[in-house]
Each structure stands twice: as structure tokens, then as C-alpha cells.
Amino acid sequence: MxxxxxxxxxxxxxxRFPFYDFTGIENHLQKMAAQGWLLKERGNHSWxxxxxxxxxxxxxxxxxxxxxxxxxxxTDGQQLYYELCESAGxxxxxxxxxxxxxxxxNPDPVPLETDPASxxxxxxxxxxxxxxxxxxxxxxxxxxxxxxxxxxxxNNPAQALSNPVTVMIPxxxxxxxxxxxxxxxxxxxxRCRSRKSVAAGGDILPSRxxxxxxxxxxxxxxxxxxxxxxxxxxxSIGGLIGTMxxxxxxxxxxxxxxxxxKEYLKDQKTPRRKNQVITISTAVIGTAAAIVxxxxxxxxxxxxxxxxxxxxxxxxxxIPIGTNSVYMWDIHRDTLPxxxxxxxxxxxxxxxxxxxxxxxxxASYQDIRQDAPPHRYAADIDVPQMQYDILTTRFxxxxxxxxxxxxxxxxxxxFERVEWRKTDSAVWNCSQAWQRYSMGEPSSRWLLSNxxxxxxxxxxxxxxxxxEQIRIAGQKLFP
Amino acid sequence: MPREKFQTLTEQMFYILLCLQNECCGTDIMTMVGNMTGxxxxxxxxxxxxxxxxxxxxxxxxxxxxxxxxxSYRITGEGRSALNAExxxxxxxxxxxxxxxxxxxxxxxxLKEGGTADETQTDRKDRxxxxxxxxxx
Numbered sequence: 001m002x003x004x005x006x007x008x009x010x011x012x013x014x015x016r017f018p019f020y021d022f023t024g025i026e027n028h029l030q031k032m033a034a035q036g037w038l039l040k041e042r043g044n045h046s047w048x049x050x051x052x053x054x055x056x057x058x059x060x061x062x063x064x065x066x067x068x069x070x071x072x073x074x075t076d077g078q079q080l081y082y083e084l085c086e087s088a089g090x091x092x093x094x095x096x097x098x099x100x101x102x103x104x105x106n107p108d109p110v111p112l113e114t115d116p117a118s119x120x121x122x123x124x125x126x127x128x129x130x131x132x133x134x135x136x137x138x139x140x141x142x143x144x145x146x147x148x149x150x151x152x153x154x155n156n157p158a159q160a161l162s163n164p165v166t167v168m169i170p171x172x173x174x175x176x177x178x179x180x181x182x183x184x185x186x187x188x189x190x191r192c193r194s195r196k197s198v199a200a201g202g203d204i205l206p207s208r209x210x211x212x213x214x215x216x217x218x219x220x221x222x223x224x225x226x227x228x229x230x231x232x233x234x235x236s237i238g239g240l241i242g243t244m245x246x247x248x249x250x251x252x253x254x255x256x257x258x259x260x261x262k263e264y265l266k267d268q269k270t271p272r273r274k275n276q277v278i279t280i281s282t283a284v285i286g287t288a289a290a291i292v293x294x295x296x297x298x299x300x301x302x303x304x305x306x307x308x309x310x311x312x313x314x315x316x317x318x319i320p321i322g323t324n325s326v327y328m329w330d331i332h333r334d335t336l337p338x339x340x341x342x343x344x345x346x347x348x349x350x351x352x353x354x355x356x357x358x359x360x361x362x363a364s365y366q367d368i369r370q371d372a373p374p375h376r377y378a379a380d381i382d383v384p385q386m387q388y389d390i391l392t393t394r395f396x397x398x399x400x401x402x403x404x405x406x407x408x409x410x411x412x413x414x415f416e417r418v419e420w421r422k423t424d425s426a427v428w429n430c431s432q433a434w435q436r437y438s439m440g441e442p443s444s445r446w447l448l449s450n451x452x453x454x455x456x457x458x459x460x461x462x463x464x465x466x467x468e469q470i471r472i473a474g475q476k477l478f479p
Numbered sequence: 480m481p482r483e484k485f486q487t488l489t490e491q492m493f494y495i496l497l498c499l500q501n502e503c504c505g506t507d508i509m510t511m512v513g514n515m516t517g518x519x520x521x522x523x524x525x526x527x528x529x530x531x532x533x534x535x536x537x538x539x540x541x542x543x544x545x546x547x548x549x550x551s552y553r554i555t556g557e558g559r560s561a562l563n564a565e566x567x568x569x570x571x572x573x574x575x576x577x578x579x580x581x582x583x584x585x586x587x588x589x590l591k592e593g594g595t596a597d598e599t600q601t602d603r604k605d606r607x608x609x610x611x612x613x614x615x616x
Contacts, residue, residue: 062525077532080505083548084524087506110509114523115491122529239570 002159009051011037019099019130020123020187022061029059029093029101036108038103057103060090060112064091065125067098070262071277072269085112098126100422108121116198117252124191131184138180142173157458158391158402162365164228164359175222179215186210215460224244228360254286319350319373329373338476339372348372348383362398366390388459390477399454406447406458420447428466429474448479490524495530496562499554502543505531534558550593 037049090102097147113119152160265275320324335356367386393399410419425433445463500515535539539558
């Protein structure tokens with residue numbers, strides 16, 4: 001339990017009792033009252049206590065499964081319930097969602113619940129309306145994540161398997177599902193044992209906290225999985241913080257708007273169904289607007305250079321166009337395994353050398369390009385440019401999958417024919433090589449495979465290299 | 480095997496329906512049941528609320544009056560049938576108890592010979608013995 005002292009007469013506690021653990025909650029509240037703290041209200045994440053003279057109070061927790069968070073408060077059913085409880089000497093202390101908490105100073109009160117079977121049935125009904133929706137929603141989220149992952153795997157496995165975010169998100173969501181299951185399992189065990197006890201004429205059994213250590217381990221694992229997602233990403237620290245602000249602020253704002261609308265409608269005694277429709281519509285529209293804003297803000301940040309990918313070592317220069325305008329050109333100065341200057345000793349001041357890296361435990365991927373500014377923005381100089389991807393895998397099955405996917409990237413129709421054809425690999429200094437052909441004509445694109453080192457390279461030259469240049473390139477790429 | 484809903488009534492259900500043979504409000508039921516049973520049976524407000532809801536949904540009681548937060552109820556025909564059925568069931572239990580407690584050996588002997596429960600008290604040679612025994616009781 002954690003506590004944060006806000007005022008001398010008020011205190012917040014974060015209590016981790018399961019929702020159905022009425023015995024644990026009642027006993028704890030009784031102890032708190034004996035120490036001089038009375039429950040004032042129960043929020044989503046913390047319980048608020050106020051100072052009272054220490055008293056021996058008896059607490060009772062009950063559940064109203066038909067209550068909804070969208071109901072105007074108090075409902076007719078709640079009013080009747082409170083009337084009955086008051087007549088038996090019970091005073092309402094706090095209520096949260098479907099849980100009502102009462103207390104009495106009577107040392108020998110009539111218990112709030114006197115029929116264990118009825119009480120158990122009520123708790124089951126309440127839990128069915130909370131546990132299953134939670135499990136179902138996270139299960140659906142997982143399905144969406146896995147669908148997204150397999151879609152990316154099908155489109156570009158090299159990038160998908162080397163992207164920490166793509167690989168780790170399904171893992172994190174699976175861990176979250178396991179955590180939810182472990183939190184739900186004790187309830188089902190307790191329910192089963194209590195049903196047997198009540199059927200035999202006994203009382204509902206106290207609940208036990210199970211799987212706490214395992215749950216904490218899984219939670220720690222889920223947090224650890226976030227580390228490679230942050231470290232392996234392509235954003236700079238500033239870019240990462242900016243991204244989190246751009247995403248978090250609209251989401252928090254939309255959430256606040258939706259909750260405010262719900263509470264306002266409840267105060268106006270709006271019927272439940274109408275409140276649900278309006279609140280959910282507000283949330284949907286707000287979310288759509290937030291997504292548009294996030295996309296717009298992200299694009300603007302990238303375009304203006306406020307959230308660039310790997311801005312370290314990037315120099316922005318102005319290339320004059322005509323007499324009055326300039327063209328802004330970003331020059332990256334990353335280290336490349338192969339430069340155009342290795343093949344053609346040209347000296348050109350506006351070359352950009354870009355190497356975007358990402359890696360996971362399965363594979364590492366480098367998206368490399370050596371570019372010059374577009375011709376229309378620079379002097380009319382034809383300089384060699386090239387672009388190549390280097391995939392290095394750690395497992396043979398990953399390598400085979402990526403190679404097969406790359407080779408299947410070809411299409412042959414009646415009017416078009418784009419394919420890979422095997423070519424001499426010795427000149428490339430690798431095990432296997434394929435050249436891209438379009439309508440029967442060779443292009444300047446090659447696929448190079450070296451299973452021994454787990455390396456797969458897809459290279460495109462924007463000129464036609466000579467055999468000597470190919471030999472040098474092979475030496476550089478496969479040392 | 481779990482009991483079917485309302486096939487048999489718990490004591491608390493039974494006494495609630497008993498009280499509602501006359502119109503009364505929910506808050507009075509708790510007091511009345513305690514008085515009727517000499518404090519043996521207590522109905523908590525939470526349990527009373529749940530059972531009143533169940534009875535309303537099963538059309539065994541009906542709401543007759545609403546005065547502010549106070550609501551009054553009365554038993555319906557459906558509820559009376561359930562109450563009567565429960566009474567009959569309890570009566571049968573009581574009869575069986577008397578029958579098989581007073582002369583258990585004789586009664587069980589009839590049953591072992593393939594007789595029925597009714598025959599334990601009809602034209603058998605033990606009838607006189609049973610009649611004498613009952614007269615003693």
C-alpha cells in the first residue's frame with residue numbers, strides 16, 4: 001500500500017484489494033476507523049480518508065450489479081436500497097461504480113447480507129459485468145496488434161523483424177493479457193470454492209491473494225520490453241519527448257472531455273441510455289479529431305525539423321536556385337559500409353550519407369542511401385547515387401523467411417515482367433546473387449545473399465556499374 | 480444438484496412472502512420477520528433488497544404504493560402458489576418425520592418388502608400395533 005499525505009485531516013491510500021474481496025475491504029476499513037481514519041470517498045486509484053476520533057465501527061460492502069456509471073445518481077433502486085439500510089442502522093459511507101460501502105456504530109448490527117447464496121449470486125453478477133468486458137477488450141487489442149504485426153511481416157519482414165516497436169508491442173500486449181488472466185484466476189478459484197461452501201450450507205469463503213509474485217514478474221517483464229522499444233527507435237530524445245507530448249495531450253484532453261460530458265449528463269438526470277450514446281459519440285468524435293491533430297502535428301514537426309529522425313550530425317544547407325530563392329537540403333554524415341566515392345572517385349560537396357539503423361534480438365536492419373539534391377535544385381552535375389538495405393539476421397529461419405519473401409517480390413503478367421534472375425555471385429564476393437530484370441532487360445538492382453553471416457543486401461545503383469565497380473562493392477559489403 | 484429458482488424457498492424467502500400477504504413496506508418486513516420468528520431469523524437490508532427484486536421479476540409480488548423512498552408490496556397469485564407449494568412440501572416432510580420416527584422398524588420393514596409409504600399405515604398385521612402405539616402418543 002502507498003500513501004501520500006495531502007492534508008493533516010485527509011489521507012489517500014492506494015489499496016490493492018480485489019473488487020470482490022468484501023471481507024478484506026471491511027476488515028481494513030474497520031482497522032482504519034479504530035486508528036481514527038474514516039473512508040470519505042473511493043476514486044479509481046485511491047481511497048480518501050478523513051480524520052475522526054478513533055471509533056469501533058462495523059463496515060459492510062455490498063454490490064448493485066444493475067448500476068451503471070451512466071446512471072443519474074441516485075437511481076430509484078439505490079434510493080430504496082439506502083432506505084432499507086438506514087432503517088437497519090447502516091449509513092452510506094462511499095460508493096464507487098457498483099460497490100456500496102456502509103458503516104454502523106451499532107456493536108451488534110443486523111448484517112447487511114444474511115443470505116450467503118443470494119450474496120454470492122449478486123457478487124458473481126457484478127463481476128461478470130466487469131471481468132469479462134476487461135478480458136475481452138484486451139484480447140481484442142491483442143488480436144489487432146497481432147494482425148498488424150503479421151500484416152507488416154507479410155509486407156516487409158526485414159523491417160518488421162528488426163523494428164523493436166513492431167516486435168515488442170505484441171509481446172507487451174500478450175504479457176498484459178496474461179497479467180489480466182492471473183488477476184482474474186483467483187476470482188474464479190474463490191467463486192468455485194465459495195459455491196461449494198454455500199451449497200453445503202456454509203458461508204462465502206474469504207478470498208486469498210494468489211499469483212502476486214508471478215503477476216509482478218510479468219509486469220516487470222512488460223516494462224523491460226519497453227526499453228528496447230525506446231532505445232531501438234529512430235527518434236532522438238527530443239523527438240521522443242515531443243512525440244509523447246503530441247500524442248498524450250490530445251488523448252488526455254479527449255478523455256477529460258468525455259468524462260466531463262458523462263458527469264454533466266448524470267447531474268442533469270439524463271437517462272442511462274441517452275447518456276451512453278452522447279458520451280460515446282463525444283469520445284469517438286474527439287478521438288477522430290485527436291488523430292487528425294496528432295498526424296498534422298507530427299508531419300509539421302518533421303517538416304520543420306523539430307522532430308527529425310536521427311538529427312545528430314545533420315547539417316541543413318541552402319542551395320541557391322536562381323537569384324532569389326534557395327532550396328533547403330539536409331546533409332547526413334553517417335558512416336556507410338560502401339560509398340559511391342569507393343566506386344567512382346568523384347568530389348561533390350552536397351552528398352548526403354544516411355544510415356538509418358534499427359535492431360531487435362531477431363535481426364538488424366540498415367536503410368542506407370547516398371543522395372545528391374534533385375537536379376533542378378543543384379548545378380547540372382550527374383553524380384553517382386545509390387541506395388541499399390542490409391539485413392543481418394541472428395536465426396537461420398528468419399534469414400530463410402526474409403530471403404524467400406524478397407525473391408517472391410516479382411510479378412509476371414501478359415504485359416509486364418519484373419523478376420529476379422540468378423547471376424554470378426563470385427564477383428560480389430557472396431554465396432548467391434540475383435539481378436532484377438524488367439521486361440527482359442537487366443536493371444542496376446541486385447539481391448545479395450550470404451547465409452553464413454546471415455546477411456542479405458538489396459542494392460540499387462542509379463547508374464550502370466562496371467564489373468570492376470561491382471567487384472569493389474562486393475569487397476566492401478562482404479569483407 | 481442446485482435447487483431450481485423458487486422450486487423450494489429458503490426460510491428468508493418464505494417469511495417475506497408470508498409478511499406480504501398483507502400490504503406492507505420493505506422497511507417493515509425486516510421488523511415483522513424478526514417478531515414472527517422470535518429473532519431466530521434476521522433479514523439484512525441487502526438480502527431483502529435482492530429478494531424483493533427477484534420476487535418482482537418473477538411476478539410473485541407487486542408494488543402497490545410509492546411514498547417518497549418508501550415502497551409497499553403485496554403478494555400476487557403467483558406468490559401465493561409458491562408459498563402454498565412450499566407449505567405443502569414442508570407438511571409432507573413433517574408427516575414423513577412423524578411416520579418414520581415413531582415406528583421406524585415396522586415402517587421400514589414394509590418398505591423393504593416392496594410396500595409403499597402409505598401401506599406402512601394400512602391393512603397390515605402391524606396396524607393394530609401401530610394404532611395402539613399412536614394412541615399412546
